[in-house]
Amino acid sequence: MVDYTGIERVRELVTQTGTASFIEALAEEIEADFRRWQEFDKSPRHAMHSPVGVIELMPISDGRLYSFKYVNGHPKNTSQGLLTVTAFGVLAEVDTGYPILLSELTLTTALRTAAMSALAARWMARRECRSMALIGNGAQSEFQAIGFHHLLGIRELRLYDVDPAATTKLERNLAALRLPGLRVLRCASTAEAVRGADIVTTVTADKRNATILTPEMIEPGMHLNAVGGDCPGKTELHADILRRPDARVVVEYEQQSRIEGEVQQMPADFPVIEFAEVLAGRATGRADEREVTIFDSVGFALEDFSALRYLHRLHRSARGARTTIDLVPELENPKDLFTLIGGAPAASRELPRRASA
Amino acid sequence: MVDYTGIERVRELVTQTGTASFIEALAEEIEADFRRWQEFDKSPRHAMHSPVGVIELMPISDGRLYSFKYVNGHPKNTSQGLLTVTAFGVLAEVDTGYPILLSELTLTTALRTAAMSALAARWMARRECRSMALIGNGAQSEFQAIGFHHLLGIRELRLYDVDPAATTKLERNLAALRLPGLRVLRCASTAEAVRGADIVTTVTADKRNATILTPEMIEPGMHLNAVGGDCPGKTELHADILRRPDARVVVEYEQQSRIEGEVQQMPADFPVIEFAEVLAGRATGRADEREVTIFDSVGFALEDFSALRYLHRLHRSARGARTTIDLVPELENPKDLFTLIGGAPAASRELPRRASA
Numbered sequence: 082m083v084d085y086t087g088i089e090r091v092r093e094l095v096t097q098t099g100t101a102s103f104i105e106a107l108a109e110e111i112e113a114d115f116r117r118w119q120e121f122d123k124s125p126r127h128a129m130h131s132p133v134g135v136i137e138l139m140p141i142s143d144g145r146l147y148s149f150k151y152v153n154g155h156p157k158n159t160s161q162g163l164l165t166v167t168a169f170g171v172l173a174e175v176d177t178g179y180p181i182l183l184s185e186l187t188l189t190t191a192l193r194t195a196a197m198s199a200l201a202a203r204w205m206a207r208r209e210c211r212s213m214a215l216i217g218n219g220a221q222s223e224f225q226a227i228g229f230h231h232l233l234g235i236r237e238l239r240l241y242d243v244d245p246a247a248t249t250k251l252e253r254n255l256a257a258l259r260l261p262g263l264r265v266l267r268c269a270s271t272a273e274a275v276r277g278a279d280i281v282t283t284v285t286a287d288k289r290n291a292t293i294l295t296p297e298m299i300e301p302g303m304h305l306n307a308v309g310g311d312c313p314g315k316t317e318l319h320a321d322i323l324r325r326p327d328a329r330v331v332v333e334y335e336q337q338s339r340i341e342g343e344v345q346q347m348p349a350d351f352p353v354i355e356f357a358e359v360l361a362g363r364a365t366g367r368a369d370e371r372e373v374t375i376f377d378s379v380g381f382a383l384e385d386f387s388a389l390r391y392l393h394r395l396h397r398s399a400r401g402a403r404t405t406i407d408l409v410p411e412l413e414n415p416k417d418l419f420t421l422i423g424g425a426p427a428a429s430r431e432l433p434r435r436a437s438a
Numbered sequence: 439m440v441d442y443t444g445i446e447r448v449r450e451l452v453t454q455t456g457t458a459s460f461i462e463a464l465a466e467e468i469e470a471d472f473r474r475w476q477e478f479d480k481s482p483r484h485a486m487h488s489p490v491g492v493i494e495l496m497p498i499s500d501g502r503l504y505s506f507k508y509v510n511g512h513p514k515n516t517s518q519g520l521l522t523v524t525a526f527g528v529l530a531e532v533d534t535g536y537p538i539l540l541s542e543l544t545l546t547t548a549l550r551t552a553a554m555s556a557l558a559a560r561w562m563a564r565r566e567c568r569s570m571a572l573i574g575n576g577a578q579s580e581f582q583a584i585g586f587h588h589l590l591g592i593r594e595l596r597l598y599d600v601d602p603a604a605t606t607k608l609e610r611n612l613a614a615l616r617l618p619g620l621r622v623l624r625c626a627s628t629a630e631a632v633r634g635a636d637i638v639t640t641v642t643a644d645k646r647n648a649t650i651l652t653p654e655m656i657e658p659g660m661h662l663n664a665v666g667g668d669c670p671g672k673t674e675l676h677a678d679i680l681r682r683p684d685a686r687v688v689v690e691y692e693q694q695s696r697i698e699g700e701v702q703q704m705p706a707d708f709p710v711i712e713f714a715e716v717l718a719g720r721a722t723g724r725a726d727e728r729e730v731t732i733f734d735s736v737g738f739a740l741e742d743f744s745a746l747r748y749l750h751r752l753h754r755s756a757r758g759a760r761t762t763i764d765l766v767p768e769l770e771n772p773k774d775l776f777t778l779i780g781g782a783p784a785a786s787r788e789l790p791r792r793a794s795a
Contacts, residue, residue, distance in 0.1 A: 087764035088778065095779045127484055129499050131532045136504050138495050142486050147493050149508070151528060153535020159772045163534055167766045171508060175488045177520055178510020183540075187767050191775055223776035247773050254780050406763065407444035409524045410544050415516045416604050418548055419580035421445065422452045423611050 082405035086184040086396050090404055094395045095188070101231035104224070107196035108232060110387040118357035120144065121383060125337040128312065133157055134288070135312050139170075141382035147173045150186055150385040154312060156286045164220060165286045166190065172389040179409060182393045186385060191221045193388040194380060195228035197333075198306045201376040202233055202280060204359050204366035205331060206304035210279035211236050216271050216293055217285035217309055218242035218251040223258075225282050225308070226251070230260045233280070237264045241274040272298050283317045285309040290346070293317040301327065301371040310343050311379040318375070320346040328373045331356055331366060333381035342377040353377070439762035443541040443753050447761055451752045452545070458588035461581070464553035465589060467744040475714035477501065478740060482694040485669065490514055491645070492669055496527075498739035504530045507543055507742040511669060513643045521577060522643045523547065529746040536766060539750045543742060548578045550745040551737060552585035554690075555663045558733040559590055559637060561716050561723035562688060563661035567636035568593050573628050573650055574642035574666055575599035575608040580615075582639050582665070583608070587617045590637070594621045598631040629655050640674045642666040647703070650674040658684065658728040667700050668736040675732070677703040685730045688713055688723060690738040699734040710734070 086094070095103050114121075126139040134155030141148055150170035158165050168186035173179060202210070213235045215222055219242070229235040238255070242248045248267055255265050268274035275281050275298045283293050286309065294305065299322055310316040323330060323343060331354045332338035339345065344353055356376075358364040367374050396403060410421055443451070452460050471478075483496040491512030498505055507527035515522050525543035530536060559567070570592045572579055576599070586592040595612070599605045605624055612622050625631035632638050632655045640650050643666060651662065656679055667673040680687060680700060688711045689695035696702065701710055713733075715721040724731050753760060767778055 085763070088767050089764055092778050100779055122486055124484070127481070127495070127497060129479055129497060129504060129532075131499075131501065133533060134535050136497075136499070136530060136532070136535050138484070138497055138506060140484060140486060140493075140495055142488075142493070144488065147486060149495060151506070151530075151537065153530070155533075155535045158534055161534075162769075162772055163536065164767065164769065164772045164775065167536060169537065169765050173493060173508075173510070175486075175493070176490060176512075177515055177518075178491050178493050178512045179520065179524060180508070180526065183765075185765055185767070188775065188778055219773040220775035223780060244773075250771065250774050254774070254776050258780065406442070407446055408526050408540075408542055410445050410521065410542070412519075412521065414607065415519055415521045416576040416601075417607050417611070418521065418545065418577035419611050421449050421545055422457055423580060423615065 083180050083408040084182045084393060084396055085404045085406045086182065086392050088185050088188065090396065090401070091185050091188050091392065093401050094392065094399055097399055101227050104192055104196045104199065104228045105232060107193050107388055107391060108200040110391045111193065111197055111384050112200055112360065114383050114387045115357045115360050123334060125340060126382065139382035139385060141386050142175055145175055146390065147175050148386040148389045150382065152190065154288065156288045166220065170385055170389055172393055182389060183406065183408060184389060184392050189388050189392065191224040193384045194221060194308060195224035197384050198225060198282065198308060198376065198378060199228040199232040201331065201356060201378065202229065202304055202306060205374040205376055206233065206280055207302055207370055210234065212239060212278045213280040213282060214239045214274040214278040216241050216274060216281065216283045218247040219284065219286055221284045222251045223254050225284060226255060229280065230263055235280070236262045237266065239266045239268050239274040239278055241268045241271050278303065280304045280306060282306040283309050285317055288315045290314060290316050292319040294322060295319045296321040299373055301373065303373050305373065305375045306378065307343050307375060308378050312341050313345060316343050316346060318343045323347055323375065325373055327371060328375060329367065330354065330375045330377050331359060332377050333379065337381060338377055338379055341379045344377055440537050440765040441539045441750060441753055442761045442763045443539065443749050445542050445545065447753065447758070448542050448545050448749065450758050451749065451756055454756055458584050461549055461553045461556065461585045462589060464550050464745055464748060465557040467748045468550065468554055468741050469557055469717065471740050471744045472714045472717050480691060482697060483739065496739035496742060498743050499532055502532055503747065504532050505743040505746045507739065509547065511645065513645045523577065527742055527746055529750055539746060540763065540765060541746060541749050546745050546749065548581040550741045551578060551665060552581035554741050555582060555639065555665060555733065555735060556585040556589040558688065558713060558735065559586065559661055559663060562731040562733055563590065563637055564659055564727055567591065569596060569635045570637040570639055571596045571631040571635040573598050573631060573638065573640045575604040576641065576643055578641045579608050580611050582641060583612060586637065587620055592637065593619045594623065596623045596625050596631040596635055598625045598628050635660065637661045637663060639663040640666050642674055645672045647671060647673050649676040651679060652676045653678040656730055658730065660730050662730065662732045663735065664700050664732060665735050669698050670702060673700050673703060675700045680704055680732065682730055684728060685732060686724065687711065687732045687734050688716060689734050690736065694738060695734055695736055698736045701734055
């Protein structure tokens with residue numbers, strides 16, 4: 082039997098752990114894995130595009146465990162009451178090839194993305210960050226808010242979304258959370274939200290080359306956490322922001338980000354730094370207080386690998402039912418797969434009937 | 439909720455339908471899909487190799503439905519009581535990106551492989567085929583036997599495996615099935631099994647460049663159904679068999695077979711025919727009674743796509759419980775993913791505690 086963590090179980094595990102602690106633990110797992118970057122067998126994700134969206138598979142392995150995530154991106158889904166992004170994934174043992182965990186990853190992707198964003202900001206943002214602009218107030222926004230409040234000490238959130246109902250929803254959810262010391266401001270435009278912010282997080286869904294952030298909005302010393310631009314033809318930053326002489330761009334995995342990230346707008350020799358290089362001390366995440374640092378996040382398979390391993394450990398140790406599913410056969414004789422259907426009397430009765438038909 | 443067909447449900451569906459009829463229906467589905475070959479977005483599978491095996495992802499889409507299969511190949515698994523090959527897969531809607539079916543595919547892969555083998559043989563083997571050599575008597579062998587008995591009219595099966603226990607198991611299972619008119623012969627060697635056979639099916643598991651069939655075994659007019667050679671470094675035929683002037687090689691998907699099939703042994707310009715070309719009438723599967731036809735089968739994503747769609751239809755129409763799993767969230771407001779964990783009182787209680795810790 083394969084362990085199974087569906088929506089109900091992940092909800093239970095997150096609630097038991099606490100959302101902020103869950104994000105913090107994920108950030109630690111992800112950091113530990115990025116520190117052994119060379120051990121991973123990496124490849125850009127496999128994407129199939131249609132006129133309305135994309136479906137992607139994201140495999141990775143460290144030689145001991147293997148994982149993949151299935152994830153879609155369909156910006157127009159919300160108009161029919163469906164999520165823009167849904168995901169699930171599997172953790173497997175490399176030595177046997179057997180899957181050991183199947184998990185929902187829709188909720189988990191939002192949690193791990195917030196963890197990755199906060200982790201990168203810890204290495205890239207200025208030391209004392211108090212205010213963050215949050216542009217795009219949809220499905221991922223609460224997770225980003227909690228992550229940055231808990232891990233970066235953000236105490237002022239400046240919200241903007243083209244859809245006012247999304248901002249209202251985010252305000253309501255944040256109010257219910259009562260995050261200590263957090264002030265939430267609703268802004269009338271992206272420019273107003275960004276003005277004076279230490280960190281700017283963009284988590285918008287539109288699949289086009291958008292310019293959510295334009296050059297005149299950007300102030301020296303800002304850290305930009307650009308989350309929403311994550312597939313070919315889907316960007317959030319005006320290219321001139323990347324071209325600033327004082328800009329520093331960090332990506333997760335260069336080969337994938339050149340295709341999918343904000344840097345898809347730039348020539349192939351545009352300088353980027355891989356996050357693992359920063360952790361390894363071979364590059365810096367920020368050289369001085371006035372640099373504009375940009376985490377050009379697209380989401381990499383390693384983050385899901387870390388999240389699946391963490392979920393699996395929690396699933397096995399936490400309270401509540403440890404659900405499993407019969408995804409893989411269990412046989413007395415592994416060469417006798419047929420026993421699953423051939424042993425039944427029905428199977429030996431039906432064949433002559435069919436053959437004479 | 440996502441439909442779920444695990445081992446128990448697939449066993450129930452196959453038993454209700456009858457194994458031979460199930461294989462026949464799969465062959466029809468697969469043929470129909472190969473006839474619209476141009477409509478599919480195809481790519482070679484994504485493989486991650488380790489010293490002991492391989493884990494692969496096999497995605498495909500026709501623009502309306504998307505599917506992928508996860509499959510491993512670990513020849514040494516049987517020594518620890520595990521299967522060489524396990525698999526599962528998902529069917530999804532391209533328009534929304536939502537998964538609609540998660541299914542076991544270990545049993546189903548054996549069934550669809552037998553269906554594909556029999557389908558190819560119908561277009562490639564001589565008209566009156568009575569005897570088949572079956573080399574490799576492991577997990578897939580019963581399915582091949584049933585498929586060829588039912589769809590090709592095979593009435594003599596000549597068995598050989600390096601592991602005598604595997605042959606004993608196959609004999610026992612075939613005896614229990616009482617396939618009408620079928621004579622089963624146990625042979626002392628591959629050469630003895632192959633001698634005089636109309637069709638030779640090889641389904642061996644060893645991951646190396648093996649020469650299960652050597653040139654002197656091959657007789658004019660034979661059809662070779664080479665199933666086991668299906669990844670880089672894993673072949674079953676001596677290259678000189680492919681080099682015979684009277685040999686005709688048909689593959690599923692040229693781009694993948696050049697990497698994984700028997701033809702990985704041959705230069706890049708070695709002539710192969712894609713099976714879809716045969717169905718479309720642009721190529722022939724056999725030119726005359728004396729040609730040696732070779733179906734260099736590696737298994738292509740389209741076959742799993744057909745199988746998943748068929749399983750989904752059966753699952754929704756057949757008797758028995760229509761199991762579902764909570765793999766994807768259902769939300770009143772799709773932009774309010776956080777409601778899944780944030781609405782609970784526990785979530786608003788825990789955060790202040792964590793923040794003050």
